[in-house]
Amino acid sequence: MSALAQIALIAYRCAGIAGYPCAGLFLNLRARRGKEDRARKMERVGYASANRPRGPLVWVHAASVGEMMAVSTLMRELRRADINVLLTTGTVTSAEMASNRLQVDVIHQYVPLDALPAVRRFLDYWHPDLAIGVESEIWPATLSELNRRKIPQVLVNARLSDRSFKRWQKHPLVAHSLFSQLAMVIAQSDLDAERFRDLGAWPVITSGNIKVETDAPPCDPALLSVYDAQIGHRKTWAATSTAEGEEKVAAMVHRALKAHMGQLTIIVPRHIERADEIEAMMTAQGLTVARRSRNDPITPDTDIFLGDSMGEMGLYLRLTEIAFVGRSLVAKGGGNPLEPAVLGCAVLSGPHVENFRDTYQALVKKGAARLVRDAEMLAKGVHFLMNNPVTRHKMADAGMETVQDMRGALSATMKALEPFTHPLTMQARLEPRTAAGE
Known part of the structure; x- marks a missing residue:
């Protein structure tokens, strides 16, 4: 020394x-x-x-x-x-x-x-x-x-x-x-x-990466059944592990697509202590928010289902087939795309994925994930996947295959x-x- x-x-x-x-x-x-x-x-x-x-x-x-x-x-x-x-x-x-x-x-x-x-x-x-x-x-x-x-x-x-x-x-x-x-x-x-x-x-x-070896995040089947019934036939997408600023992007995407799709947007912030702040921002934009922490029901009028609970990522990802992984539009290094991939979601992400560079390279190469550069491109990606189930399912299958190959x-x-x-x-x-x- x-x-x-x-x-x-x-x-x-x-x-x-x-x-x-x-x-x-x-x-x-x-x-x-x-x-x-x-x-x-x-x-x-x-x-x-x-x-x-x-x-x-x-x-x-x-x-x-x-x-x-x-x-x-x-x-x-x-x-x-x-x-x-x-x-x-x-x-x-x-x-x-x-x-x-x-x-x-x-x-x-x-x-x-x-x-x-x-x-x-x-x-x-x-x-x-x-x-x-x-x-x-x-x-x-x-x-x-x-x-x-x-x-x-x-x-x-x-x-x-x-x-x-x-x-x-x-x-x-x-x-x-x-x-x-x-x-x-x-x-x-x-x-x-x-x-x-x-x-x-x-x-x-x-x-x-041993994160590939972890089990799929669990969820309560009875709770999943309740929310599935409340959502009904509505299309859904999720913005998960979001960092500050990305919830605003998710709200912009929701409002851009709402008139055509009538979708439910699921937002799961990385730090759930920001839930009050996120809800206030959403309601100020005229959006109706249901919060998991309050056991709010999802009604036909609900715009945003705010996943402000710990340990329930498995629930939120099972309610959708399209997942945007956050911390990636705001230069934070990216979030972990393996959980949505292993649960059969088509993965979208911003360009800042340095913390999971190799994982994203494998997913993108297999056609399991797509990178978007801004809110407009994210909205187009969500809209396309909602309207193209064949592509969506191909991405989901490719994600599960990629995870298996990486084990x-x-x-x-x-x-x-x-x-x-x-x-x-x-x-x-x-x-x-x-x-x-x-």
């Missing part, structure tokens, strides 16, 4: 230690804004609220809901290998999703702040045998403490966006000193693998992890242990 990089990282760790006494105030302020779970905020400073089971334990950290669901199948495989799994996330939303969607024998905690007192308390209690980060999670204090304790950290489904890569390139010495501490990087694509190598990671292999990332990831996980499986099977929580 160069002297400059070492000084920078020492300064970071010292800043964390110096700021640690203010952690309580910081967490209280976030809790008031709904960004922390008040009842569990002590987990953020390393105090556990669950028992550590006996036997080997792998710590998996996933920052977002999407990353958490991406590694759900990996965690399932670890449990099948008799390895305990501790999952940490950083948001209230992801914690709620974890309690609803994950196996009961996966332990969930909030991730500790990246300050040495919190990290050390967390590691002293949990004693993980292996740490797995998802996509691009690099926390300097945590990584250095894991390295000091000789606990290997592996990055799975790893990717670096154009912006993140450029940012790390501006600080090559710091990047190299951090990335070189990773025991292994398992990258989504060859481009991602090359970027991690350039920043100092080694070894680096390519597995593909294999999970098995490649598990094979790459074998040098770390196989000894843990042998240890677990040779010594008795208690279940989590006992």
Whole structure:
């Protein structure tokens, strides 16, 4: 490690230690804004609220809901290998999703702040045998403490966006000193693998995107039947994972097509806390909004069905065959098109899909997805697909076929992890242990 990089990282760790006494105030302020779970905020400073089971334990950290669901199948495989799994996330939303969607024998905690007192308390209690980060999670204090304790950290489904890569390139010495501490990087694509190598990671292999391996998002069949009956024969389309500004675009598309199609537009914002703001904007334009969170019925007069609920993407996508995937018209890097593709939707997206570049390339090449540059082009695309069921169904079939062709990332990831996980499986099977929580 160069002297400059070492000084920078020492300064970071010292800043964390110096700021640690203010952690309580910081967490209280976030809790008031709904960004922390008040009842569990002590987990953020390393105090556990669950028992550590006996036997080997792998710590998996996933920052977002999407990353958490991406590694759900990996965690399932670890449990099948008799390895305990501790999952940490950083948001209230992801914690709620974890309690609803994950196996009961996966332990969930909030991730500790990246300050040495919190990290050390967390590691002293949990004693993980292996740490797995998802996509691009690099926390300097945590990584250095894991390295000091000789606990290997592996990055799975790893990717670096154009912006993140450029940012790390501006600080090559710091990047190299951090990335070189990773025991292994398992990258989504060859481009991602090359970027991690350039920043100092080694070894680096390519597995593909394990998000392809996740199960189709579930839904309540009875609830689906109720909404299907309320929608009746109306045509539908959905704008999912929308970012600020894209709901306005969806409203423009709806109004442009309404006189000819009489369609129902389903809008599922990426951040459901913006639902009040979105509804106010829609009603100001004379549109009638039904909200899922209020259990509003969909009537013949309903223009917009606002999907402001957690964990029900499977419901919304099953109510349509046309899905626009957001965060793509406003230069946000794009959203995940795999969920609509696996559920048989024709996929539309804006041009900004850097975060899912390889996935979109595969979908577009197969004819499963189309990119649009603006609201006018989106309206034309939705109108065309509503009026051309043969094309719509061909796109849907191509999407499901593409997803099937892309599978294999999970098995490649598990094979790459074998040098770390196989000894843990042998240890677990040779010594008795208690279940989590006992």
